[in-house]
Amino acid sequence: MQIIRYRDSAGTIHLGARHAGGQATRLEGELFGNLRDTREPAQVAKLLAPLQPADIVCIGLNYRKHAEEGGQPIPEYPVVFMKTSSACQNPGDPIVLPRRLRSDAVDYECELAVVIGKPCHNVSRADALNYVLGYTCANDVSARDWQIKKGGSQWCRGKTFATFCPLGPALVTADEIPNPNALGIKTVLNGQTMQDWNTNDMIFDVPTLIEFLSGSTLLSPGTVILTGTPHGVGGARKPPVFLQPGDTVTIEIEKIGSLTNPVIEETC
16 A cells, blocks of 8 residues: 555645556555555645654764765765754655755765654564665755764754755555665655666665664654765765755655655755
8 A cells, every 4th residue: 555644725634545647545544553554645734744753863974885975985884973963855845955954965865755654663674674664765865064074973953954854746555665785775866866776785684674773662653764875975976065045956756656845945
């Protein structure tokens, strides 16, 4: 099933099932419980991120060619950082370039997002995918100056400004993607393809990440895992290519769809 989350014209939030051809029907029930397709047309006034994350756990340097483009050694263990859940942004809504804590080095990162569907603690690699509700597209928007130079030697400050985690357009349930490490993934900026690779280049595949992240740690339903980005990020280009007001950035992942956001400046 391809699950969307939307607001109707009265402002009420619903879940829906996206069907071939773009039609959607309204779902009843809970995202982490039982869902029933009512077969009633979904009255979508505004498409939202497919969930409000419980936590956003992120992995850095998880594609071999991305590590190479940054001159970084292949990590021995997954590189983990966090985004606040308030960084989540809807499809179609803007990525806002920070101006109060100014950044002129805001970058795009296409990422496969994994959504945990039930309490996940000390899970084995062999059993890990049984804890996945589904997958969606993510943009791990990153202020490189705050990430690298001004963030106190950790990445969270540069990664978690408001709107820095667009998610969507739909949550595709795990039964439709039996192998998350065989998906084409790309970023298109103003019509130009900037990243175009495959999730099979991950250093730590999705089952390995879930085993590692759940080790002595409870991943609650609604935890979103951002699994890293392939090579082609703006900060590694010569000259660098950073997001500018007026840009449009799209994340595309095979079997999931396209997540598009415009870019604007913060007003403060």
